[in-house]
Amino acid sequence: MQVLRDCSHAGGMNASAGKSGHCQVWARDSMITLLGACTLDDPPIRNALRATIAALGEHQSPSGCIPNNIDPVTGKVNFRAYADSGLWFVIGTSLLHPEYSRIQRVLNWYECQDVDLSGLISIQESSDWQDLFCTRGKGLYVNCLYVMALRRAAEIASRNSDGVTAERYSERAAVVKEQINQRLWYRGDGVMLRHVRDSFSTDNLLHDSLGRPRWLPAKRILVNEHYYLAYLAFRAVGEWFDCLGNLMAILSGVASPEQANAILDFVQRNGLAEFPLRAIYPPVTPTDPDWRGYYGQLNQQHHYHNGGVWPFIGGFYVAALVAAGRMDTAAAALRRLARLNQEGTFNEWHHGVTGVPMGVPSQAWSAGMYLYSYECVRAGQLLFL
Secondary structure (H helix, E strand, O other): OHHHHHHEEOOEEOOEOOOOOOOOEEHHHHHHHHHHHOOOOOHHHHHHHHHHHHHHHHOOOOOOOOOOEEOOOOOOEEOOOOOOHHHHHHHHHHHHOOOHHHHHHHHHHHHHOOOOOOOOOOEOOOOOOOOOOOOOEEEHHHHHHHHHHHHHHHHHHHHOOOHHHHHHHHHHHHHHHHHHHHHOEEOOOOOOHHHHHHHOOOOOOOEOOOOOEOOOOOOOOOOOOOEEEOEEEOOEEOOOEEHHHHHHHHHOOOOOHHHHHHHHHHHHHOOOOOOOOEOEEOOOOOOOOOOOHHHOOOOOOOEOOEEOEOHHHHHHHHHHHHHOOOHHHHHHHHHHHHHHHHHHOOOOEEOOOOOOEEOOOOEHHHHHHHHHHHHHHHHOOOOOO
């Protein structure tokens, strides 16, 4: 609670509380924080969240996009890592202060991001929460979040006596869920054709228009595993295990109970929940297609997005265990998360192998997601999502 109070001010809730670090009001950070913060009866925190929602809404673009962040001192608005801000805005505002017209504009904008009418939205590289990483194209995390936002919007539309729009949002959510499972679920069989077929401009999947055999990527890692691929791009896929994306598949109901168990078993079998939870597994290396020169020192192996431990993801992991009915495992994971947050003072991220705190302390979403996961374990059920 104190971390959230330290992040709160009249203009909203900053991503972190220090004088250096993330001193802006971030859409995704604040709305993820809201999941836990809205369980508190604390007027300063709630007022800061309301101010955040107001600021984000006031700076919504004419096309409907929600800003990535706003600098409360200069008023500068940033839209660069735009891809998930609006989806979290829909989910967060639905819990605290839904503005139906703004939500409609947000989802109209996202419908335009379904660029090939596949049902799935596409994103530019480094435009979601992993804003210094190679995720691009049809991202798993963003599309699972899209399902959640559409369902929340359908509920709000129903409350506003707009049954036609509610039905349309529910139908879109069902299509997105189906397409995620058809295109992104890897079956452990080494077959890549069904994942990259959108890259071909003809219906002949084995040969091009001149009869030449098509080039197909080979499965290089996690060949025998069952999980959701991180993204689909032009004749390329994200082969690494995206921890947050796979957890969102569980929390959104995209994953069946069998798929959810496969995902959670994967996490346990590969030791990903030791702290918990790492961003990806295994880390990308300089010889991998997904390595980028711009990673620099920040995204070295087991650092930051490239396999670093993020406490806010650990909160979603606990929640996913609760959703799957694994209550004993959830309680144990919550205790490990508590120790991690205590050691790092609700740090932004930790080293993926040693668990050493790195990044920025007093991070709002680390504190908010600890509160959320704690309340889910205490209630014995998934809350809000």
